[in-house]
Amino acid sequence: MRLENVWLRYHRRGPWVLQGIDVRIGPGEAAIVLGRNGVGKSTLLQVAAGVLRPGRGRVTDRPARVGWVPERFPADQPFTVTRYLTGMARVAGLGRAAADEAVTFWTDRLGLSGFRSVRLPELSKGTAQKVGLAQAMLRPPGLLVLDEPWEGLDATTRELVPELIADVLAADGSVLISDHRGETVRLPAARRWLVADGSLSEETSSTDETIAVVEVAVPAARVAGTVARLRAEGHQVLRVRSDASTAAPQARPAEPLRSAGAARPAEPSPGAAGELAAVQPEAADPVVEPTAGETR
Amino acid sequence: MSALARMRLAGLLRTGRALAPLLAGLITLGTLYGGGRAQPAEAYGVSAVVLFPVLAWQTKILLDVEPDVQRRLAQVTVGVARERLSGLLAAAVAALVTVAVALLFPWLVGGVSGPVGPGDRSIPVGLALGLWAHLLVVPAAVALGALASRASVGGAGYGVAVLTLGGVGAVVFGLTGSVAPWLAPPIMAAARTTAGDAAALTLLGLTGWALAWSAAVVGGYLWRRRAEG
Numbered sequence: 419m420r421l422e423n424v425w426l427r428y429h430r431r432g433p434w435v436l437q438g439i440d441v442r443i444g445p446g447e448a449a450i451v452l453g454r455n456g457v458g459k460s461t462l463l464q465v466a467a468g469v470l471r472p473g474r475g476r477v478t479d480r481p482a483r484v485g486w487v488p489e490r491f492p493a494d495q496p497f498t499v500t501r502y503l504t505g506m507a508r509v510a511g512l513g514r515a516a517a518d519e520a521v522t523f524w525t526d527r528l529g530l531s532g533f534r535s536v537r538l539p540e541l542s543k544g545t546a547q548k549v550g551l552a553q554a555m556l557r558p559p560g561l562l563v564l565d566e567p568w569e570g571l572d573a574t575t576r577e578l579v580p581e582l583i584a585d586v587l588a589a590d591g592s593v594l595i596s597d598h599r600g601e602t603v604r605l606p607a608a609r610r611w612l613v614a615d616g617s618l619s620e621e622t623s624s625t626d627e628t629i630a631v632v633e634v635a636v637p638a639a640r641v642a643g644t645v646a647r648l649r650a651e652g653h654q655v656l657r658v659r660s661d662a663s664t665a666a667p668q669a670r671p672a673e674p675l676r677s678a679g680a681a682r683p684a685e686p687s688p689g690a691a692g693e694l695a696a697v698q699p700e701a702a703d704p705v706v707e708p709t710a711g712e713t714r
Numbered sequence: 715m716s717a718l719a720r721m722r723l724a725g726l727l728r729t730g731r732a733l734a735p736l737l738a739g740l741i742t743l744g745t746l747y748g749g750g751r752a753q754p755a756e757a758y759g760v761s762a763v764v765l766f767p768v769l770a771w772q773t774k775i776l777l778d779v780e781p782d783v784q785r786r787l788a789q790v791t792v793g794v795a796r797e798r799l800s801g802l803l804a805a806a807v808a809a810l811v812t813v814a815v816a817l818l819f820p821w822l823v824g825g826v827s828g829p830v831g832p833g834d835r836s837i838p839v840g841l842a843l844g845l846w847a848h849l850l851v852v853p854a855a856v857a858l859g860a861l862a863s864r865a866s867v868g869g870a871g872y873g874v875a876v877l878t879l880g881g882v883g884a885v886v887f888g889l890t891g892s893v894a895p896w897l898a899p900p901i902m903a904a905a906r907t908t909a910g911d912a913a914a915l916t917l918l919g920l921t922g923w924a925l926a927w928s929a930a931v932v933g934g935y936l937w938r939r940r941a942e943g
Binding site for chain 1: 717718720721724725728729780781782783784786787788789790791792793794940941942
């Protein structure tokens with residue numbers, strides 16, 4: 419699929435949110451869309467998915483089957499989980515038996531079996547988000563577009579998202595993901611698209627580039643937000659520590675990146691150390707290391 | 715497309731929001747037929763006129779029940795054209811159900827009578843003309859309701875304004891001697907036709923007029939939604 423000189427604005431006299439985006443993603447490729455809040459990440463994803471039509475330019479070679487997981491699943495609907503997913507499976511073109519089979523498979527896989535007869539408005543945000551994931555996967559998509567897919571998910575299901583992505587990639591599909599939580603460290607092989615000022619640039623990975631570590635001191639209450647923002651900007655956060663004695667307000671001169679195994683996780687969740695170690699060989703830009711406060 | 719139309723109809727029924735236009739329609743018909751008995755063709759002609767805004771409102775409610783994000787999910791799943799068509803199809807099906815109730819209603823309350831004079835039409839002819847008058851209203855009302863839907867106009871206030879202007883305009887511009895009758899669907903002309911001389915050519919002309927008006931308004935609806943997909 420290719421976005422050719424795509425421009426988009428929401429109102430005739432409004433500012434252009436996307437300006438001349440020209441990018442291509444091929445079968446078996448994943449791309450992470452990064453950028454600050456409000457720069458147009460969701461807009462770009464919606465153009466790619468076919469939700470929005472570009473004001474100028476065009477989208478070519480979009481796969482016939484697209485799965486889109488919106489940032490917020492629309493749970494205000496008068497259906498149970500089963501009825502909704504069955505309906506969406508039928509809308510996607512599956513026959514009755516195939517729809518039932520797909521719904522059973524995905525509700526089991528995403529841990530929704532116990533919620534099948536629960537009405538959508540009664541679901542928690544995370545469970546509703548799982549329904550959003552399930553509806554996108556009912557028919558194997560050629561393009562999977564995930565807008566903040568980790569939002570509200572529990573730890574177990576967060577681990578599932580990379581598996582779903584891997585499934586789509588293995589079937590020669592393409593995947594686009596936006597993320598401001600830093601969860602995309604779980605996808606070390608994905609391309610990284612940075613959206614800023616309406617334009618898109620791709621971060622190229624090169625192990626030959628010199629890597630610098632910058633230590634930053636922030637108030638403990640702002641650690642989570644700072645970590646998320648740094649990650650959204652494409653930096654790698656190696657660790658967070660509460661050792662205030664070393665929290666000097668100025669940045670130290672650049673130093674070489676320590677070995678992958680030496681890096682400590684930025685958050686104490688299981689598997690996080692592995693994620694960081696896995697992504698470090700891909701690092702191409704300065705690595706930032708906040709030093710104050712506890713992690714989330 | 716039919717699966718999506720079914721899902722949208724189910725959404726309309728399950729939320730209970732179908733009740734409001736249905737009750738409004740029944741109250742209007744009750745008022746209409748409460749005044750005495752009339753010939754079927756004449757009664758149905760007026761019934762079709764009063765149902766026009768009710769069916770347009772019902773269409774708007776049906777299309778607005780679905781959350782915006784769900785509508786976009788449907789669009790991603792089936793494509794732009796089928797998403798739009800399935801909404802119009804669901805609205806047309808719902809309108810036909812209401813039309814069926816409207817056609818049955820006067821017989822239940824004794825609001826119609828058989829031919830009483832030598833020039834009166836037979837009941838089958840009256841029924842056929844009444845069915846034609848109601849079917850003429852369906853595409854026009856669906857088109858107006860779609861144009862007034864949230865996906866088309868955005869805010870609720872604009873939607874109500876479009877519905878009101880469309881409903882009032884259909885009557886005002888449809889009066890005999892109107893300076894711009896083509897601005898409205900020919901529901902008033904159809905009512906006059908069912909009560910008077912219903913020549914085949916007239917019926918054909920009014921049918922074409924109604925379809926052309928509906929197509930133009932649906933075109934406006936699609937144009938308003940051009941930024942999606």
